[in-house]
Amino acid sequence: MNSEVSGKTKFAGVIGWPVSHSLSPAIHNYWFEQYGIDAVYVPFPTRPEALSTAIPALLETGCIGTNLTLPHKELVLPMLADVDPIARAIGAVNTVSFADGAAKGYNTDAYGFWKNIEERAPKVQKKIAFVVGAGGAARAVVAALDQAGFEAIFVMNRTRDKVNSLYSVSRKVRPVEWFPAAEELEVADLVVNTSSLGMVTQPPLELALGKLPPHAVVADIVYTPLETPLQAAARRLGLTTVDGLGMLLYQAQKAFEIWFGILPEVSADLRMKVLEAKA
Numbered sequence: 122m123n124s125e126v127s128g129k130t131k132f133a134g135v136i137g138w139p140v141s142h143s144l145s146p147a148i149h150n151y152w153f154e155q156y157g158i159d160a161v162y163v164p165f166p167t168r169p170e171a172l173s174t175a176i177p178a179l180l181e182t183g184c185i186g187t188n189l190t191l192p193h194k195e196l197v198l199p200m201l202a203d204v205d206p207i208a209r210a211i212g213a214v215n216t217v218s219f220a221d222g223a224a225k226g227y228n229t230d231a232y233g234f235w236k237n238i239e240e241r242a243p244k245v246q247k248k249i250a251f252v253v254g255a256g257g258a259a260r261a262v263v264a265a266l267d268q269a270g271f272e273a274i275f276v277m278n279r280t281r282d283k284v285n286s287l288y289s290v291s292r293k294v295r296p297v298e299w300f301p302a303a304e305e306l307e308v309a310d311l312v313v314n315t316s317s318l319g320m321v322t323q324p325p326l327e328l329a330l331g332k333l334p335p336h337a338v339v340a341d342i343v344y345t346p347l348e349t350p351l352q353a354a355a356r357r358l359g360l361t362t363v364d365g366l367g368m369l370l371y372q373a374q375k376a377f378e379i380w381f382g383i384l385p386e387v388s389a390d391l392r393m394k395v396l397e398a399k400a
């Protein structure tokens with residue numbers, strides 16, 4: 122963070138309701154310091170009904186851009202002058218740029234998810250994916266898997282009908298009945314939990330991980346706790362695991378690039394600072 126705010130200091134932030142839990146200020150202010158950028162990144166606690174007022178107000182006051190978190194990611198779409206094709210396909214915007222006097226929406230979650238997988242599990246095979254959950258996060262994950270070249274994306278969701286809504290994101294989606302020992306696990310190269318199961322206060326996601334081939338990678342987008350019970354079980358079986366914090370860091374990396382034209386480094390030091398902010 123820039124410790125000497127002046128009349129020239131730029132600003133960006135995260136719009137959410139609630140937003141006090143957000144780790145995005147810790148991430149972006151760290152990079153401002155690292156790259157010597159005269160800017161600050163702050164939370165914008167904004168009620169859903171006030172979003173349509175907040176977006177034009179931020180544009181008018183010279184804000185560089187914002188991230189959006191719950192419950193705003195879908196709500197913001199009609200309030201933007203332009204939306205990039207990936208965000209349009211996912212149906213959600215997590216990053217807005219106010220460059221050139223207009224609000225443009227992007228989705229950097231798909232980028233963040235895949236960049237983290239490539240970083241943490243570079244040998245992952247890209248044929249068959251097994252996704253749990255079919256909510257907003259699943260849409261970004263499915264878009265990333267499709268883009269990465271997966272041939273089939275099995276999706277298991279408690280509410281089976283919701284899987285159909287993912288066809289607009291990828292034609293490679295194949296619904297799977299809710300069953301922890303689903304036979305599709307036997308052929309999965311990559312398992313991704315996008316559901317809230319495993320999050321603190323939630324029950325764990327029970328999956329028969331023993332059915333997976335030994336090269337399978339098990340990823341969770343939940344990062345509270347950093348190691349979910351699913352991750353711990355996968356680790357005990359000797360499988361490669363990928364935690365959810367990296368997705369958060371890499372979606373921020375892409376947003377930062379959109380705003381400042383610099384792809385900042387996701388370093389071990391940044392990861393440590395963010396873990397400290399989370400504690």
Ligand code: ATR
Pocket residue numbers: 253254255256257258259278279280283315316317318
């Ligand atoms: P997000 O934007 O984080 O994806 P969401 O859109 O509310 O949040 O989606 C939450 C996902 O977690 C959904 O797939 C949800 O399943 P349903 O579609 O059946 O609601 C899943 N989920 C949440 N709690 C669950 C539980 N107790 N058992 C199984 N799935 C659960």
